[in-house]
Amino acid sequence: MNKTYIPKQNIKHKWYLINAKNQTLGRLSTKIATILRGKNEVSYTPYLNNQSYIIIINARSIVVTGQKKFQKTYIRHSGRPGGLKKETFEQLQERIPNRIIEKSVKGMLPKGPLGRKLFTQIKVYSGNEHPHIAQNPDIISLN
DSSP states (O other): OOOOOOOOOOOOOEEEEEEOTTOBHHHHHHHHHHHHHTTTSTTOOTTSOOOEEEEEEOGGGOBOOTTHHHHOEEEEEOSSTTOEEEEEHHHHHHHOHHHHHHHHHHHHSOSSHHHHHHHTTEEEOSSSOOSOGGGOOEEEOOO
8 A cells, every 4th residue: 555655844934035116917926825825945835834834015106007007907896785895006005005916816815714724924014124034035037
């Protein structure tokens, strides 16, 4: 009988820093989702959390191609009658620029308990400053 062997390993927290300045939204989001899932590691297992944390800075200066800046809409609902709210990419970027990246990455993560846990491991900041200097994050360049 064949049995799957999963080595007991001490999974250490790995912190990564990504600068989103002038990066395309979709390409940046897929890279972030891949690292969060652990697909860049040799010991990738689909149902395990590999404890990668990602810090994204300069979320305010993310870009999209074509006319998406004016045509892409973000919809939310309060749950009350008549509570539907619509915003364009440009309006949301002015109001809460972090939410654009968060929403994009969350859609690429698995649905269920694992995806919800992975989503808590992403930290998005609109400016250049972040409070995670003590974690010594590895800088990832996406060029």
